[in-house]
Structure formats: C-alpha cells, structure tokens
Amino acid sequence: MAALLMATSPAEAYLDPGTGSFVLQMLLAGALAVGASIKLFWHRIKELWRTVLGHEKSARDTR
Amino acid sequence: MTAAARLTVEARRAEPPEREFSSFRDPSGFLFWRDGEIYRAVLEPYQRQLAAATATGLYATCIADKLLLPFEAVDGRSDAGAAIAVLKPRQLSLITYPYEWCFDQLKDAAIATLGLHLRALEHQMILKDASAYNIQFVDGRPCLIDHLSFDLLSEHGMWPAYGQFCRHFLAPLALMSYVDLGLGRLAQLYIDGIPLELAASLLPWRTRLSPGLSMHLHLHARLLAKHAGARHKITGRRLSSNALAGIAKSLLALVRSLSPKNQTTEWGAYYADTNYSDEALAAKQRIVREMVALAKPVTIWDVGANNGAFARAVADLAREIVCMDVDPQAVNANYLACRNDGATNILPLIADCTNPSPAIGFANKERLALDDRGSPDLIMALALIHHLAISHNLPFAHLARHFAGRCEHLLIEFVAKSDSQVHRLLANRKDIFRDYSEERFREVFSDYFSIVLERSIPETRRTLYLMRRRTP
Numbered sequence: 195m196a197a198l199l200m201a202t203s204p205a206e207a208y209l210d211p212g213t214g215s216f217v218l219q220m221l222l223a224g225a226l227a228v229g230a231s232i233k234l235f236w237h238r239i240k241e242l243w244r245t246v247l248g249h250e251k252s253a254r255d256t257r
Numbered sequence: 258m259t260a261a262a263r264l265t266v267e268a269r270r271a272e273p274p275e276r277e278f279s280s281f282r283d284p285s286g287f288l289f290w291r292d293g294e295i296y297r298a299v300l301e302p303y304q305r306q307l308a309a310a311t312a313t314g315l316y317a318t319c320i321a322d323k324l325l326l327p328f329e330a331v332d333g334r335s336d337a338g339a340a341i342a343v344l345k346p347r348q349l350s351l352i353t354y355p356y357e358w359c360f361d362q363l364k365d366a367a368i369a370t371l372g373l374h375l376r377a378l379e380h381q382m383i384l385k386d387a388s389a390y391n392i393q394f395v396d397g398r399p400c401l402i403d404h405l406s407f408d409l410l411s412e413h414g415m416w417p418a419y420g421q422f423c424r425h426f427l428a429p430l431a432l433m434s435y436v437d438l439g440l441g442r443l444a445q446l447y448i449d450g451i452p453l454e455l456a457a458s459l460l461p462w463r464t465r466l467s468p469g470l471s472m473h474l475h476l477h478a479r480l481l482a483k484h485a486g487a488r489h490k491i492t493g494r495r496l497s498s499n500a501l502a503g504i505a506k507s508l509l510a511l512v513r514s515l516s517p518k519n520q521t522t523e524w525g526a527y528y529a530d531t532n533y534s535d536e537a538l539a540a541k542q543r544i545v546r547e548m549v550a551l552a553k554p555v556t557i558w559d560v561g562a563n564n565g566a567f568a569r570a571v572a573d574l575a576r577e578i579v580c581m582d583v584d585p586q587a588v589n590a591n592y593l594a595c596r597n598d599g600a601t602n603i604l605p606l607i608a609d610c611t612n613p614s615p616a617i618g619f620a621n622k623e624r625l626a627l628d629d630r631g632s633p634d635l636i637m638a639l640a641l642i643h644h645l646a647i648s649h650n651l652p653f654a655h656l657a658r659h660f661a662g663r664c665e666h667l668l669i670e671f672v673a674k675s676d677s678q679v680h681r682l683l684a685n686r687k688d689i690f691r692d693y694s695e696e697r698f699r700e701v702f703s704d705y706f707s708i709v710l711e712r713s714i715p716e717t718r719r720t721l722y723l724m725r726r727r728t729p
Binding site: 212213214215216217218219220221222223225226227230 | 414415416417419420423472473476477479480481482483484485494496500503504507
C-alpha cells in the first residue's frame with residue numbers, strides 16, 4: 195500500500211494560482227503513505243504480540 | 258420511424274438550436290436547447306474520454322448508483338455543428354444553485370462528488386471538475402449533470418479539481434459547521450467557490466487542531482498564497498491512482514465528520530411555537546389538501562415552507578414540490594425529513610421571497626435569478642402574508658402582482674390582525690398598517706385572481722383561499 199502511494203513519475207506543470215493545491219497533494223500523498231506504513235507496522239507488531247502471547251498461553255495450558 | 262418521431266425531427270430541422278449561454282467553459286462540448294429541451298453536444302477533444310467512460314462501464318455504474326443523470330445518445334449531430342455525439346439527458350424542471358442548499362444538501366452533494374471521483378479512479382479515469390454547480394438534486398438525491406466531467410487518469414498527474422472541491426464544498430461546509438449556518442450564502446458572492454484564504458480567516462482557531470481541516474483548508478490556503486505569484490516551469494510528480502484515492506478518502510472522512518452548527522435561528526423551531534391547536538392544524542391540513550386536489554397542479558412552490566410539513570401533507574397530489582424558506586435550519590430539517598422518508602418529489606431550498614437569488618456570473622447570465630428558472634402551477638403561501646405585509650412592509654398590490662406573474666393558482670392563508678401571532682409582530686412597533694384587513698386583501702387580490710374557494714380554519718382567525726389567476 196505504502197509503495198503504491200509513493201509510486202510517482204515525473205510530469206511537467208506550469209505554476210499558476212492552483213499550484214498550491216498540487217504541492218499540497220504531493221505532501222498529502224507522502225503523509226498518507228507514511229500513515230499507511232505506520233498502520234501496517236503497528237498491525238504487524240500487534241500480530242506478532244498476539245502470536246507470542248498465544249504461544250505462551252498454549253504452553254501454560256499444556257503444563 | 259413513427260409519425261410522432263418524424264414530426265420531432267422535422268421540428269428540429271425547422272428551428273436552429275439555441276446554445277446555452279452559461280455553457281462556455283469546457284472545450285469538450287456545450288449545451289444547447291431544442292424545442293424547450295436541453296441537449297449536450299460532445300466535441301472532438303472529448304472523443305477518447307467519451308469512449309472510455311462508456312467502454313469501461315463508468316457511465317453505467319454511476320447511473321445505476323444514481324450519481325449521474327441518466328442520458329441517451331441521440332442522432333442530432335446536424336443540430337450541433339462539429340459535434341461527434343449528442344446526448345439527451347433526463348430533463349430537469351428546475352436548476353438550483355449551491356448557495357440555495359442547506360448544510361446537509363451541500364454535504365450530500367460533496368459526498369456524491371467524491372464518490373464519483375473514486376468510481377472514476379476505479380475505471381482509470383478521474384473527475385476533472387468538482388464544481389458544485391454540476392450537481393443537482395434529482396428525485397431527492399444529489400446527482401452529477403455534467404457528463405463531460407470525467408477525464409482519462411493518464412492525462413493527469415494530480416487531481417486537477419482538488420482546489421475547486423475545497424472552495425465549492427469544504428469551505429462553505431466548514432463555515433456552516435463552525436461559524437454560522439447562513440454562511441452557505443457566501444458562495445453567491447464567489448461564483449468559483451469561497452476563497453480558501455477567506456474561509457481560513459473566518460474559521461475559529463480551534464479548527465487548526467482538526468487534522469482534516471488543518472490540512473485541506475488551512476495549509477491549503479497558505480500554500481495557495483505562497484505559490485500564487487510564481488510563473489516559472491516546475492517538474493511535478495505524478496501521483497498513483499491509490500494516492501489520489503487516498504486523498505479523496507481523507508476528504509470524504511472529513512466531510513462526513515462535519516455537522517451543522519447547533520444554533521438558534523429565527524424559524525428553526527416554528528412549529529413548536531405556533532398558535533394552532535392540534536385540531537386546528539389537522540383542519541388546516543384537510544383544507545389545504547382539498548384545495549390542492551381542486552387545483553390539480555403538476556408543480557407546487559411552497560413559499561415560506563418552514564420544515565415542509567404542509568408540502569409533505571400534499572406530496573401525493575403533485576409531481577414536484579419545491580419548498581422555499583429563508584431559514585437554513587428549517588430547510589435542513591425539511592431535507593433530512595425528506596431523506597429519511599425517501600421522498601423523491603420534494604425539494605427543499607433556502608430562498609427568501611423578499612430577496613430571491615439574483616442573476617450572477619458573466620453578463621449576469623451564467624447563473625439565473627430564481628424567478629427566471631421556472632414557474633409553478635400553484636404557489637402555496639401559508640402563514641406568510643402577515644410577515645410580508647407587516648414585517649417587510651410589502652403592499653398587498655405588490656404581492657398580488659408578483660404571485661399572478663408566477664402561477665396559475667394561489668393557495669394563500671390570510672391571518673387577521675386580531676391573530677395572536679400578528680399581535681406579536683406589532684408588539685414593539687407602531688401599527689402603520691391601516692390597510693391590513695381581510696376586506697382590503699380580497700379587494701386587491703381580486704384585481705389579479707378570482708377566488709375559487711375560501712375556508713375559515715376552525716378555532717383560528719385565519720382563512721385559506723384558493724385563487725385562480727384572471728386571464729389578462
């Protein structure tokens with residue numbers, strides 16, 4: 195997801211009164227990509243934590 | 258070809274098409290009138306886009322989801338010069354403008370616009386225009402009427418309509434949410450949307466703490482100002498479809514989070530403060546239904562409709578009812594009630610009959626005055642005349658002439674001076690309204706209308722009149 199959001203290729207544009215909107219879109223795309231990466235990272239940490247806890251729990255249950 | 262179809266074709270050949278004045282911005286095509294119906298001519302620059310929107314199923318999806326006005330391709334190219342195609346959209350009886358919509362109408366129109374953009378992205382296309390004027394309320398729901406608003410995604414590195422969306426939708430919604438419900442009317446002053454710098458300066462400081470508003474509005478306004486003067490060529494970047502969808506979804510979440518400002522308005526709680534008993538209100542409803550059934554109108558304009566209670570009471574007796582009221586909260590309550598009931602033939606609008614929407618835009622012809630956009634078969638003016646005549650000092654003759662110029666039938670409620678609500682109006686002002694009497698009312702209105710039916714409302718000092726315009 196993050197890789198897709200960051201996927202950009204060069205394009206040409208003229209600065210005009212709407213240039214600020216284009217600049218902001220670039221910033222937003224970057225911020226959204228970072229946000230998506232953090233979300234993914236956090237999700238993986240949670241998954242890992244669950245797995246570890248699950249192993250400990252099953253180890254206790256079998257004692 | 259049937260005889261009727263042959264006649265239609267002959268009529269079209271006989272009369273040259275008239276190009277719609279306001280349709281001059283887009284090189285992709287233009288609107289034209291033929292025999293009182295509107296058509297859209299598609300020009301060569303839009304050939305690939307028209308083919309793509311059709312072949313990818315984008316048009317079909319959007320029409321099925323009721324987000325795009327249905328249309329049919331017709332053979333009318335000889336009418337439209339160099340057109341590569343002619344589209345005949347479903348005909349609308351009244352065009353309305355964003356500054357006449359209440360908060361939730363504008364919010365739903367914004368959500369529909371973003372929904373169209375997201376659907377376009379799924380079909381490798383993009384919504385190149387996000388003008389609120391391209392949306393109309395059809396069967397109660399917001400619907401895109403400009404079939405040439407889609408472009409190929411490959412032609413764009415960014416969303417070209419992002420700034421326009423924020424000016425046309427986000428800025429007025431934020432202002433109505435945080436400052437005052439009446440600020441939607443600001444859009445009437447700025448035909449291409451409320452400048453973001455202006456909106457940012459009017460919004461309270463705490464809106465900078467909202468992540469969505471701080472990005473899409475405050476930072477947006479600063480970046481626009483920062484880059485406005487530059488004129489040199491830059492190397493830009495091309496955002497992926499997912500990145501563009503991410504921005505649209507972020508806007509969608511922000512718009513969905515906004516709610517109308519909770520404020521006390523003049524007419525917002527009207528029906529909690531009337532002098533009607535339940536029986537009198539039920540009797541009034543019965544008489545209104547009887548009169549509407551007698552007039553058999555196709556279209557009704559309910560002027561001073563408040564929350565549309567009486568429009569809903571006669572909704573089954575007309576094809577279309579436009580409810581007009583000056584109070585943004587009452588109109589919002591009406592819209593939400595219609596939306597919840599699934600009412601498809603009632604259109605609530607913010608309109609002040611003492612100061613209706615004027616003609617604006619280039620040559621004052623781009624956006625028409627409300628009265629030049631349509632006229633109903635029947636006008637309902639319930640519990641209104643005392644406000645117009647006493648609060649606004651409008652003479653009976655002005656009112657009678659105005660109504661007679663607009664409709665065939667008039668259903669009007671006369672409220673006597675002895676009514677407690679009129680006492681309230683006169684409580685702190687000098688009674689200079691010597692002519693305000695039922696006798697004088699009948700006399701003046703009889704110059705323009707003949708009285709078809711009159712009924713006193715039991716337990717009140719009010720009378721309902723059904724009048725028919727005299728033929729000149």
